[in-house]
Amino acid sequence: MADWMGWLALAGILVILELFIGTFYLLMIAIGLAVGGVVALLGAALPLQAIVAGVVGVAATGLLHRSRFGRPARQDATRDRNVNLDIGQHVSVPAWDNGRARVLYRGALWDVELGQGATAHPGQFRIVEVLGSRLVVANG
Numbered sequence: 001m002a003d004w005m006g007w008l009a010l011a012g013i014l015v016i017l018e019l020f021i022g023t024f025y026l027l028m029i030a031i032g033l034a035v036g037g038v039v040a041l042l043g044a045a046l047p048l049q050a051i052v053a054g055v056v057g058v059a060a061t062g063l064l065h066r067s068r069f070g071r072p073a074r075q076d077a078t079r080d081r082n083v084n085l086d087i088g089q090h091v092s093v094p095a096w097d098n099g100r101a102r103v104l105y106r107g108a109l110w111d112v113e114l115g116q117g118a119t120a121h122p123g124q125f126r127i128v129e130v131l132g133s134r135l136v137v138a139n140g
Contacts, residue, residue: 003046007037007053028064032057079129089127091137096120103135110135 014030036053044052064070081087086106093101093112099120101112111134114120118138125137 002040003049004037004040007033007040007049011037024064024069025061028060029057031060076129078131084130086127086130086135090124091127091135092123093125093137094122096122105135112137114138 011030011033014026014033018024018026018030032053032055035056036049039052040046040049077083079087091103091105091110091112093103095101096114099114102109103112104110112125113134113136115128115136115138118125124140126140127135128138129136
């Protein structure tokens with residue numbers, strides 16, 4: 001098997017693994033291996049192929065790490081809609097008592113408090129945070 005075929009086969013294996021794992025870092029290393037295969041196809045010696053593949057793989061991984069795709073968004077789980085599906089739902093509050101209320105939501109009684117900037121008035125509110133059994137709501 002020619003060197004370039006080996007590099008590209010390794011790159012293909014990493015791409016397949018990346019599909020199962022879901023991280024882009026393996027894809028970046030696969031790019032480095034593919035570039036090593038291209039260098040091998042151009043007739044470079046094996047040490048040069050390995051160096052180019054390593055440099056490109058490390059550079060691509062570094063670029064990915066610095067991008068917004070490399071780091072998951074650090075968001076408080078109590079405010080993250082991906083963690084708690086109640087975030088963004090609406091509740092009806094009939095009356096407020098010093099910024100607190102008790103409402104029936106999803107078949108249970110919940111404590112409700114006003115979030116920052118929200119004004120207390122009877123009506124519909126949007127859940128912006130869930131703290132245990134307490135809903136923090138905003139107007140709207």
